Amino acid sequence: MTGNLKLLINFVEKFLGTVKFRNDQITPILGYGDLVQGAVMIKSVYYVEGLNHNLFSVGQLCDVDLEVAFRKSTCYIRDLKGNDLLTGYRGTDLYSITLQDTNCPNPICLMAKATSSQAWLWHRRLSHLNFDTINLLSKNDIVVGLPKLKFVKDHLYSSCELGKAKQKSFHTKLTSSSKRRLQLLHMDLCGLMRVASINGKRYVLVIVDDYSRYTWTHFLRSKDETPKVLINFLRLVQRGLQAQVRVVRTDKGTEFLNQTLHAYFAAEGILHQTSVARTPEQNGIVERWNRTLVKAARTKLSTAKLPLFFWAEAIATACFTQNRCNAPLRKEDVRS
Known part of the structure; x- marks a missing residue:
């Protein structure tokens, strides 16, 4: 001054x-x-x-x-x-x-600072690029015609607010609602895989216990096999662990919403919860396990230079090791 x-x-x-x-x-x-x-x-x-x-x-x-x-x-x-x-x-x-x-x-x-009209003109020209990147381009003289000025965002741009709006993130729960194993099971059917497994399977049914995070995988040829495989699994796991499944949480896929499973859940006293349409975050535990297993399997196949039809074996191996490495410690673990 x-x-x-x-x-x-x-x-x-x-x-x-x-x-x-x-x-x-x-x-x-x-x-x-x-x-x-x-x-x-x-x-x-x-x-x-x-x-x-x-x-x-x-x-x-x-x-x-x-x-x-x-x-x-x-x-x-x-x-x-x-x-x-x-x-x-x-x-x-x-x-x-x-x-x-x-x-x-x-x-x-x-103190070479762009005027407000200059700043917003270049913001629009560069497809509504953020101002930090615009200043980086200007400083390094990357864009022809872009003046070497300091571009400042002096107000909110209504079109950017509308066009770049995103859904508010879901907050992670700090404590689990489940007090014992098999109280709540998260389930999802992952597929259709582009390449059939060596046994002709194209889907993987992933089931996660909310309390222990122990995970089971079952490989299917088609979605139609889901009710039969799921009923057999529930009978086996309840008898093996001497515990009752109380709640099953899935998305609204037809493999879970059908008369066969509806009748079985009603007979066994199992509450079936479903996530809201286009809201996978509500079934986020099993969705994240899907990603974890698929990434681990993809990496194993790439490292070993194996053909893609070994994907089922790779996922099963990844699930086996994840259960023994990443499951949180509980007083009563599902593995005991």
Whole structure:
């Protein structure tokens, strides 16, 4: 800021706030302009009537990606490449810079900030790119015609808010609702796989116990096999673990919503919960296990350079090892 209006060109008269001096005197900021001294241009310099010294704002210099370094008797203003733009010297407790003394042969523009209309014009031209990336492109001179200015997002853009809106994330539960094994089972049918397994299977039924996170996998040739396989599994696991399944949670796939399973759940006293359409987060535990198993199987096949029709064996192996490595410790574990 400066108190000498004669130093400014392109002056815009506008009230921009007030400045409070040491003696508690308050003076208005009456406008801004560009200050040119020799090869140096400083954009958007405030005019404060009655100010006896020209002042630099270190914070604003840093905001436009300039580095300000202070030493015992000198100070430096540098660009990000380490080039010295201006050098100042310490008097008593203040550092002063004489703009006419700069030795740089090329013009220097400090505080080069794009106008609001310029910033939003380039934001639209670059397909509503975020401003951090626009400034990176400008600094590295990557885009032809993009000026080397500081682009600032000065307000929210309604079209970006509407076009880039996304569903609010579901918060992770810190404690499990299940108090014992088999109280709640998460289920999902993963498939259709592009390549049939060596035994002709194209689907994998993944079942996760909510309490222990123990996981079972069953491989199917078609969706129609799901009710029979699931009923046999529930009978076997309940008898083997001497525990009753209380709740089964699935999506709304027809492999789970059918008369066969409906009648079985009603006869056994099992509550069938389903997630809302197009909301896989509500069945997120088994959805994440699907991804974990498929990624592990894909990696194993790639490492061993095996053909894709071994995917079922790879998933079964991944499930076996995951159950023994990643299951959280419980007082009563499903493996006991």
